[in-house]
Amino acid sequence: RDTPAGEIWMDGEFLPFGDAAVHVLTHTLHYGLGAFEGLRVYDGELGPAIFRLRDHTDRLFDSAHILGLELPFTREALMDAQAALVRRNGLRAGYLRPLVFLGDEKRGLDPTGARVHVSIACWPWGAYLGEGAMERGIRVKVSSLARHHVNVQMCRSKSVSTYANSILASREVRADGYDEALLLDTEGFVAEGAGENLFIVRRGVLYEPDVTSALDGITRRTVIELAREEGWQVASRRLTRDEVYIADEAFFTGTAAEVTPIVEIDRRRIGSGTPGPFTRRLQQRYHACVHGEEAGHREWLTPVR
Ligand code: PMP
Numbered sequence: 001r002d003t004p005a006g007e008i009w010m011d012g013e014f015l016p017f018g019d020a021a022v023h024v025l026t027h028t029l030h031y032g033l034g035a036f037e038g039l040r041v042y043d044g045e046l047g048p049a050i051f052r053l054r055d056h057t058d059r060l061f062d063s064a065h066i067l068g069l070e071l072p073f074t075r076e077a078l079m080d081a082q083a084a085l086v087r088r089n090g091l092r093a094g095y096l097r098p099l100v101f102l103g104d105e106k107r108g109l110d111p112t113g114a115r116v117h118v119s120i121a122c123w124p125w126g127a128y129l130g131e132g133a134m135e136r137g138i139r140v141k142v143s144s145l146a147r148h149h150v151n152v153q154m155c156r157s158k159s160v161s162t163y164a165n166s167i168l169a170s171r172e173v174r175a176d177g178y179d180e181a182l183l184l185d186t187e188g189f190v191a192e193g194a195g196e197n198l199f200i201v202r203r204g205v206l207y208e209p210d211v212t213s214a215l216d217g218i219t220r221r222t223v224i225e226l227a228r229e230e231g232w233q234v235a236s237r238r239l240t241r242d243e244v245y246i247a248d249e250a251f252f253t254g255t256a257a258e259v260t261p262i263v264e265i266d267r268r269r270i271g272s273g274t275p276g277p278f279t280r281r282l283q284q285r286y287h288a289c290v291h292g293e294e295a296g297h298r299e300w301l302t303p304v305r
Pocket residue numbers: 038166192193194195196197214215216217218219220253254255256
């Protein structure tokens with residue numbers, strides 16, 4: 001059990017950790033209609049600061065809009081609440097988790113009349129894919145489960161229910177000794193990791209799969225911007241699994257995973273089998289940006305004090 005600590009913001013109030021509870025008939029618990037975000041707080045040049053708060057908050061509103069849920073708060077109110085929670089909890093570095101869910105007022109599928117709740121929690125969180133993953137890289141396996149078709153789960157929404165698919169895929173490959181799952185879409189093209197976007201490098205060009213069946217990741221957008229600043233060519237297109245096998249480099253991006261090198265997929269070594277120079281450079285730049293060390297990208301940071 002993760003240690004309970006600090007306060008949780010819920011529906012406009014800061015509550016002691018143990019008081020932020022819901023009823024067992026919570027609609028989202030039964031049927032999965034809900035949305036969430038994941039943000040990181042970094043302790044850097046500006047003191048503790050939230051990375052890309054506005055972009056994550058905008059995506060939360062987009063997710064809710066796609067699901068037909070109207071948030072009873074403004075963007076500004078939720079941004080203020082996130083910063084205030086981090087400050088009140090004295091969190092210097094870690095993770096923030098805003099969640100939008102439906103209350104317990106309705107029993108059947110139709111949620112009309114159920115209250116839309118918003119909660120925000122935060123906690124300290126280290127390397128998502130394990131200590132050492134950033135330096136050595138990880139081993140990945142393609143899951144036997146496909147990523148959602150766009151007409152099954154609308155992937156522009158970071159929906160709660162998407163993650164049953166992620167958990168099944170991730171548990172499947174972890175049981176076989178791999179670090180993380182790569183999912184293909186229903187047509188067999190590469191989609192994304194269980195909780196990350198994928199990039200590959202081939203002959204000096206950075207490629208990412210079309211984000212049709214994948215989340216439009218904010219780390220992904222950051223990495224694309226940094227790569228363009230480096231003067232590298234970046235292309236988005238359909239990618240096949242074997243194109244990934246023959247890449248010179250591959251890496252995952254995500255708020256939790258940051259820039260994690262991939263050194264093996266389906267028992268094929270990727271490139272030299274160690275994190276390559278493009279990946280290393282992006283890791284360095286990302287690390288510098290999130291810690292406020294790049295003057296040109298301080299607008300991505302919201303200091304919390
Ligand atoms: N895809 C999935 C399925 C994810 O859960 C995440 C993590 N939010 C990502 C991609 C990466 O998104 P971001 O960079 O915005 O964290």
